[in-house]
Amino acid sequence: MLHISRNDTNFEGVGMNSLKTLSSRKTGRRLARWIVGILITLLVVLFMPWQQNINGTGTVTALTPEDRPQTVQNIIAGRIEEWHVREGQTVQKGDTILVLSEIKDDYFDPNLPQRLSEQVGAKENAVEGYEMKIGALDNQLSALRNALRLSLQKARNKVLQSGAKVQSDSVDLANERIQFRIAEVRFERFQKGYQDGLFSKTDLESRELSFQSARAKLVSAENKLSISRQDLINSRIELSSIEAEYQKEIAKSVSDRSSAVSSLGDGQKELSELRNKVANVTVRRNQYVLRAPQSGVVVKALKQGVGETIKEGEAICTLQPLRPQMAVELYVKAMDVPLIQKGREVRLRFDGWPALQFSGWPSVSVGTFGGTVTVIDQVNSNNGEYRLLVTPNVNHDVQWPAQLRLGSGVYGWVMLDNVPVWYEIWRQLNGFPPSLKEEPKADYGKGGGK
Structure with missing residues (x-):
C-alpha cells in the first residue's frame, strides 16, 4: 500500500461474492465452455x-x-362556367367534370351551324351549276366535232367534184384544140385553093366561118378550164378554212370547259372546307363539356374557381384510375x-x-x-x-x-x-459482385412467405 490515506483498507470479513466467484475453478471452466460454444456456433453459421x-x-x-395518374386536359380554349366534381370524388367514365363557354369571337354566333349549313347549300348549288355547264359544253363539243366531220366530208366531195370538172374541161380543151387545128388546116388549104382558082369566094368565106367558130370554141374551152381550176383552188381553200373555223370553235369550247372544270374544283374545295368547318363547329360545341376519360378519383384540381380562362391542351385536374x-x-x-x-x-x-x-x-x-x-x-x-x-x-x-x-x-x-x-x-x-450460378427456372420465385 502507498499509505496515502490514514485509513486502512481491510477486506477481510466483508461479503463480496464477485471476488469469491472469480477465484473459483468452476467459473473458469464455465467461461471456457461458453467461449467454445460461441466459437462452434459461429463456425456452424459460417457454413x-x-x-x-x-x-x-x-x-x-x-x-x-x-x-397511372393522368392529367385531364381540355381540347379547346374556353372559360370555366361550372364545376361538377370536387377533389377526392369518384367519377365514372363519361361523367361531367366541368362546363366551358366560348371565348373566341369566331364562334360567338349562336346560329353559326345554321348559317354554315346555308352556305353549304348555296355552294352545293353552285357546284351543281358548274357540273351542268360542263355537261353542256361536252355536248357542244360533241356537236362541233360531228359538224366538223360532216363539213369536211362535204368540202372534200366538192374538191373531188372540182377536180373531176377540171379533168373534163381539160379533155374538152384538148378536143377543141384538135378541132381548131383541123379547121385552121382546112382554112389554109381553102385559101390556097381560092388563090389557085379551085374554090369560090363563097366557099372560102364558109370555111373561114368554120375556122372562127373553132377558134371561139377553143377560147371558150380554155376559159372553162381556167374557171374549173379556180373552183378547185377555191374548194381546197374552203376545205382548209372550214377545218380552221371549226377548230377555233372547238378550242373555244374546250377553253370554256377547262374554266368550268377549274371553277368546279374551286367550288368543291370551298364546299369541302365549309363541310369541314361545320363538322369542326359541331365537334367544338360538344367539347364545351369536359368529361372523364375513364373511371377514377379526382386527386387534385389544377384550375380553381369559375370564370377563369384556360388554353387548349391545358391540364384541368389529376385523375387516378380505379383499381x-x-x-x-x-x-x-x-x-x-x-x-x-x-x-x-x-x-x-x-x-x-x-x-x-x-x-x-x-x-x-x-x-x-x-x-x-x-x-x-x-x-x-x-x-x-x-x-x-x-x-x-x-x-x-x-x-x-x-x-x-x-x-x-x-x-x-x-x-x-x-x-x-x-x-x-x-x-x-x-467488394465483389454477387455470383450467378444458374438461370431462373420457370417456377422460380414460387413459395410462401411470412
Whole structure:
C-alpha cells in the first residue's frame, strides 16, 4: 500500500461474492465452455446457406400506363362556367367534370351551324351549276366535232367534184384544140385553093366561118378550164378554212370547259372546307363539356374557381384510375443488372408496414411481401440506375396490402442464388459482385412467405 490515506483498507470479513466467484475453478471452466460454444456456433453459421440478393429502392406504381395518374386536359380554349366534381370524388367514365363557354369571337354566333349549313347549300348549288355547264359544253363539243366531220366530208366531195370538172374541161380543151387545128388546116388549104382558082369566094368565106367558130370554141374551152381550176383552188381553200373555223370553235369550247372544270374544283374545295368547318363547329360545341376519360378519383384540381380562362391542351385536374394493377418500380445499380432476369423473386418492404427482414434468409423474414421481376429497362434512368418493374407473386400466401397508394416508398431485395455465409462475408469484405450460378427456372420465385 502507498499509505496515502490514514485509513486502512481491510477486506477481510466483508461479503463480496464477485471476488469469491472469480477465484473459483468452476467459473473458469464455465467461461471456457461458453467461449467454445460461441466459437462452434459461429463456425456452424459460417457454413450455413445464405441467399445472395441485390437491394434497391423505389416506389409503388401501376403496371400499365393507363392505370397511372393522368392529367385531364381540355381540347379547346374556353372559360370555366361550372364545376361538377370536387377533389377526392369518384367519377365514372363519361361523367361531367366541368362546363366551358366560348371565348373566341369566331364562334360567338349562336346560329353559326345554321348559317354554315346555308352556305353549304348555296355552294352545293353552285357546284351543281358548274357540273351542268360542263355537261353542256361536252355536248357542244360533241356537236362541233360531228359538224366538223360532216363539213369536211362535204368540202372534200366538192374538191373531188372540182377536180373531176377540171379533168373534163381539160379533155374538152384538148378536143377543141384538135378541132381548131383541123379547121385552121382546112382554112389554109381553102385559101390556097381560092388563090389557085379551085374554090369560090363563097366557099372560102364558109370555111373561114368554120375556122372562127373553132377558134371561139377553143377560147371558150380554155376559159372553162381556167374557171374549173379556180373552183378547185377555191374548194381546197374552203376545205382548209372550214377545218380552221371549226377548230377555233372547238378550242373555244374546250377553253370554256377547262374554266368550268377549274371553277368546279374551286367550288368543291370551298364546299369541302365549309363541310369541314361545320363538322369542326359541331365537334367544338360538344367539347364545351369536359368529361372523364375513364373511371377514377379526382386527386387534385389544377384550375380553381369559375370564370377563369384556360388554353387548349391545358391540364384541368389529376385523375387516378380505379383499381389499378399494382406494381413496384425498383432502381438498381448498373453493375447488378446483368445478374437479374425476368422471373426472379423479390422481397419487398413497404413504407408504413413494419417489417423484420433477413435478406439472406427470406424464409424467416417478417412483414415483407413477395414479388416477381416482370420488366427490366433496356436503358438507364436519369439517376444512372436501371428500373425494374415488380408485380405481385400470385402464388404467394400474403397479398399486397389493399391500402397501398401509388407513390409510396418501397425497399426491395432481388433474391439470387444460395452461397455459404463465409463466402458472402468474404465477398462483402472484398467488394465483389454477387455470383450467378444458374438461370431462373420457370417456377422460380414460387413459395410462401411470412
